[in-house]
Amino acid sequence: MRRRKAVAGTLTLATGLALTACSSDGPPRLEVTGAFMPQPVSDMAAGFLLVRNSGGATDRLTSVTSSLSDHVSIHETRNQTMRMVTSFEVPANGELDLERGGNHIMFTDLKQRPKQGETVSVELHFEKADPIKVDIPVKETTYNPKKQ
Structure with missing residues (x-):
C-alpha cells in the first residue's frame, strides 16, 4: 500500500511538471527586419524597424544605443503627438512595429548627419x-516602405 502511494505521488508530480513545461513555448525569440532611417535634414533623425517575436x-x-x-x-x-x-512591449508570437507616423526610435544631437546609402549601427536592448x-540603412528623406 505504501509503495502505491509513493508511485501515485511520483506520477502526480511528474504530470504536474510536464504540464508546466508544456504551458510555455519558451523564451522570447526576436528577429529584426525592415529597418531604415530617412536621411536626416537637421541634427535629429528617426529610425524604424519591425521586431518579430x-x-x-x-x-x-527598453532602450536603443548608437554611436550616432x-x-x-x-x-x-x-x-x-x-x-x-521607457519601453515597448514585444508580444509573444507577435511583433513590435516602429513605423513612420507611429512609434519610432528618435536620435537627437547627432554627431554627424548620415547620408543616403550609408548605414547607422544601433543596439536594441530588451528586458x-x-x-x-x-x-x-539610410534612405531618401521621403522614404516610406508602406507607400512603395
Whole structure:
C-alpha cells in the first residue's frame, strides 16, 4: 500500500511538471527586419524597424544605443503627438512595429548627419532577450516602405 502511494505521488508530480513545461513555448525569440532611417535634414533623425517575436514569452524593448548620438530614445505617437516612453512591449508570437507616423526610435544631437546609402549601427536592448545589433540603412528623406 505504501509503495502505491509513493508511485501515485511520483506520477502526480511528474504530470504536474510536464504540464508546466508544456504551458510555455519558451523564451522570447526576436528577429529584426525592415529597418531604415530617412536621411536626416537637421541634427535629429528617426529610425524604424519591425521586431518579430516567434517565442512564447513577451519581452520589452527598453532602450536603443548608437554611436550616432548619445541621446537615443524611443517614442510613442498617439493622436499625432509624440512622447518619450521607457519601453515597448514585444508580444509573444507577435511583433513590435516602429513605423513612420507611429512609434519610432528618435536620435537627437547627432554627431554627424548620415547620408543616403550609408548605414547607422544601433543596439536594441530588451528586458529578457540579449541585445540585438542592427545596421540601419539610410534612405531618401521621403522614404516610406508602406507607400512603395
